[in-house]
Amino acid sequence: MVNFKRTDSADNDYLELVKLLDAELKVRDGDDHAFFAQYNKSDDIKNVIVCYSDNHPAGCGAFKFYSTGIVEIKRMYVKESLRGKGLASGILVRLEDWAKESGFSECILETGKKQPEAIALYIKSGYNRIPNYGQYASVASSVCMKKSL
Numbered sequence: 651m652v653n654f655k656r657t658d659s660a661d662n663d664y665l666e667l668v669k670l671l672d673a674e675l676k677v678r679d680g681d682d683h684a685f686f687a688q689y690n691k692s693d694d695i696k697n698v699i700v701c702y703s704d705n706h707p708a709g710c711g712a713f714k715f716y717s718t719g720i721v722e723i724k725r726m727y728v729k730e731s732l733r734g735k736g737l738a739s740g741i742l743v744r745l746e747d748w749a750k751e752s753g754f755s756e757c758i759l760e761t762g763k764k765q766p767e768a769i770a771l772y773i774k775s776g777y778n779r780i781p782n783y784g785q786y787a788s789v790a791s792s793v794c795m796k797k798s799l
Contacts, residue, residue: 652737653702654744659695663707667700671710671727695724697752699744701737708732711741713749716758721749723759726768738771750799758796760786769793 657664701709709728713721723745728737746757759777761768777795786792 651704652708652740654740655700655702656744656748657698657700659698659712661698661700663700663702664698664710664712667707667710667727667729668725670729671725674727674730697721697745697748698725699741699748701728701741703732703735703737709737709741711738711745713745713757719753719755721752721754721757723757726759726771733767739775742771742775746797746799754799756796756798758783758794760792760794763791763793772797 655661655663659665695712695714697714698712699710700707707729709726709732711726712724714724716722723742726738726741728741749757757777758780759772760782761772763769772795775797777797780794780796781787782789782792782794786794
């Protein structure tokens with residue numbers, strides 16, 4: 651059984667999942683990890699989804715205000731043993747719905763070229779590649795994307 655919970659970044663299950671995410675990204679990002687880690691703080695994020703599989707924390711995602719009408723999707727993660735079951739898509743749809751309910755019209759995000767599974771998920775979910783924005787503007791390993799809600 652799969653269910654989803656709306657919460658915030660103080661949620662203990664979310665914090666445990668983010669530890670797993672950060673450990674995986676440290677390996678994937680290699681020498682670039684310190685640069686990306688500085689932009690992936692979970693402090694004071696008000697919009698978090700935690701996904702549960704058989705009542706156990708399985709994955710998470712969040713969004714935060716970026717600019718008028720736009721949120722940035724952050725901290726998307728599903729435990730490796732549970733990937734390929736549609737959980738990430740479920741998390742993403744719920745984040746998008748929540749953002750839309752909150753009056754936002756677009757989602758943006760940044761992922762890395764070393765995360766092909768994430769890129770595939772976002773393309774499948776209707777995201778399109780955009781020029782790298784903000785702190786990622788000159789980062790060759792970044793892939794930035796956007797979706798209208």
